[in-house]
Amino acid sequence: MSLQSAELLFRQGQYSAAQKVLLQLLKKGQHMAAANRLLGFIAGQTQDFPQAIERLRASLRYDPNSLESWYYLGMACQKSGQHRAAAEAFGALLQRQPNLFEAEHDLGLALLALGKAAEALAHFDRAVQLRPNAFEAHMNRGAACGKLRLHAQELQCYESALALQPAHPTLIENYGTALCQARRFADAAQLYDRTLREHPGDADYAFARGGLLYARAAIADWRDFDAQMALLREDIRAQRECIEPFALLILPSTPQEQLQVARLHAQRHYPMAAEPLHAPVRAEGERLRVGYISADFGRHATSFLVAEVFERHDRERFEVTAISLRQSDGSAMRERLERAFDRFVDAHELSDSETAQAIADLGIDILVDLGGYTIDARPSVLALRPAPLQLSYLCFPGTLGAPFIDYLVADPFLIPEAARADYSEKILYLPDAYQPNDSRRETATGPLSRADAGLPEGAFVFCNFNNGQKLTAAFFDIWLRLLARVEGSVLWLKGGTEAYERNLRERAAAHGIASERLVFAPWAEQSAHLQRLALADLCLDNLPYNAHTTASDALWAGLPLVSCVGQTFAGRVAGSLLGAAGFPQLATDSPAAYEALALALATDPPRLAALRAELAAARGHCALFDTATYTRHLEAGFAAAWERHRAQLPPEHIVVPRLGA
Structure with a gap:
C-alpha cells in the first residue's frame, strides 16, 4: 500500500481504511510528514481535534514549512478552544506565506477569542484588503469593532456585509444589536420590522420580534405593543429563540416565560461541559x-x-x-x-x-x-x-x-x-x-439649586431615573394623570435619545400636558447625581422592571419612593429595598393603589415632609445600608x-x- 492509495481512500471518505495504510507507512518510517499530516486531516474530519493537533504537530517536525499543516493545525486548535495555540499556528503560516486571506482572517478570529480585539481588527483589515467581497471578513471585522466600542466602524462593517448577503440572519441580528448599542434605536426598530415582514413565521428570524420590542421600548414607541407581545408569547411557547433573556425582563412577561427563554438560551449558547x-x-x-x-x-x-x-x-x-x-x-x-x-x-x-x-x-x-x-x-x-x-x-x-x-x-x-x-x-x-x-458612597457638596438642574423653583417635582427602555405606556400615563392633578408639578426623567424625548413629549401633549413639564436630566457622576436627587419631591417607580440601583440612590438621598410590586424578580426589587429600609408601606400591590398613594403624598405636604424626615433618620440604622x-x-x-x-x-x-x- 502507498501514500497515494491512502490519499485516494481519504478523498473517498474511507477514513478507517486510510488510517490503516498511513499507520503502516509510519511503522515503516516512510512519508513521515505526509502520513502524519493526512492522519491529522482525518482526525479533524471526525472531530477528534486533540488527535488532529498531535498528528499535525508531528508532521511539522518533519516538514516545518508545510503551509497546509500550519493552517489545519490552527483550525484544529481553534475548534478545540485552544485559541492561543491557533494564533501561533496562523502566525507561523503568515511568516511563511504573507498575504494569505485564510490565515489573516482566522488569525483575527483567534485573537478575537483571546480578547485581543485591536490586534484582531488589524488582521481583519488585511483580510478585507485581500478579498474585498469576503462576507465573513466584513462581519467578523464588525465584531472586533464592537468589542472596541467603535460603533460607527462596526456599523459600516455590517453594512458592507449586508450588501453581500442581505438576508443572513446572524448578520441581521448582529447589526440590530450594534444599532442599539450605538443608540440608534429607531433604525434598529426599522431593521427588525422589515425583517419580520420579509420573513414571516421563519424561526431563523424569530429574534427580530424581541429586537423590535426592545428597540421601540428604548424610544418610548409603543405602537402595536400588545399585538407584538402576543406574537412574542407565541414564539416563546413554540421554543423559538425570539428574544435575549435580559431584554425579556423589561417586557410584561411572567416568571415562567423568563425561565423558558433563559433555559433555551443556555442550552443553545452555553452547553455545560461533560466533565x-x-x-x-x-x-x-x-x-x-x-x-x-x-x-x-x-x-x-x-x-x-x-x-x-x-x-x-x-x-x-x-x-x-x-x-x-x-x-x-x-x-x-x-x-x-x-x-x-x-x-x-x-x-x-x-x-x-x-x-x-x-x-x-x-x-x-x-x-x-x-x-x-x-x-x-x-x-x-x-x-x-x-x-x-x-x-x-x-x-x-x-x-x-x-x-x-x-x-x-x-x-x-x-x-x-x-x-x-x-x-x-x-x-x-x-x-x-x-x-x-x-x-461609604460620597455625595457631592456645595450649592445646587433647582435652576442649576433645569427645574422650576416652585414646582412639585416628580422624578424617575430608570433607563428609558424600562418605561411602559401604562405607567407613563399614570404619571401624566398625576401631573394633571397636581398643579404646577413637573416630571424629571433621565435623558435619552432625541426620539425618546420627542415621543414622550408628544404623548404628554396628547394628554393635555405641556411638553415643558417634562424635564430631562443629563448624565452625572454618582456623587453629583446623589446630590441632585434631593431637589426632587417624590420618586415614582414603574413596572415590569422596578428601580434597582436608582431606588437605593433615592432612599440614600432621603427621597421618598413609591413602587408597585410585580410578579418577577425584576419587578419586586424596589419592594425588597423599601422593606429593608423600613418603609414597606411605600410598595403598593396594584397600579391603582400606586397612583392613589403617589397622589396622596404629592397633595399632603406635611405628610410628605414627615416621611422625608423618617427616611433621613433611618439611613444610619436600617438594614438596607448596614x-x-x-x-x-x-x-x-x-x-x-x-x-x-x-x-x-x-x-x-x-x-x-x-x-x-
Missing part, C-alpha cells in the same frame, strides 16, 4: 476561596453597590479573588476595587477556556457571577465548571436557566417560597434585601452552601438567619 474543571474538595481548615467574576469592575452600577462588601469580607475566613473580564477603565472605582481583593486577575485577554483554567488553578471554591446575560459577561466560562459551587448574584435580576449555576442570591420578598419552581437555581435567601449598598451586617449574612450563605457541598449533598434552598435572631 468539570475544578479540583476535588480541599482539606478542612483552609480559608474558603471565593471568586467574583465580572466585566463591570469599574464605573458601573454593580460596582457602586457591592464595592464595600468586597472590602468587608472576613479575611480570616475568606480569601477573595476578582476575575475581571474587561480592561481597566482607569476610574477611581476600578482603583478602589483592585485594592479591595486579595487577588485581582485581569482576564480580558484570556479565552474562555484559559479563564476557566485560571479559576480552577487558583482553587476557587465558590465562583460568584456578577454578569449573567449582560454585555461582556461570559457564561461560557461558568459552563466549563471551573469551581465546585457557582452562584448568580446581583447584576442579572432573574433566573439564568443554566445547569451550571447552583444558587441564586435573593431574599424572601423577591422570591416567595411558592415561586421557587420558576427558577432553575436553588435560592440562597438573605434575611433582608438581596441588594448590597455602599455606606453593609457590615449584610456582608456577614452573605458569608453565612456562602458557608452554608459550602458545607452542603463538602457533605456531598446536592444544592438545596438555603435560608440565612438574621444575626442575633
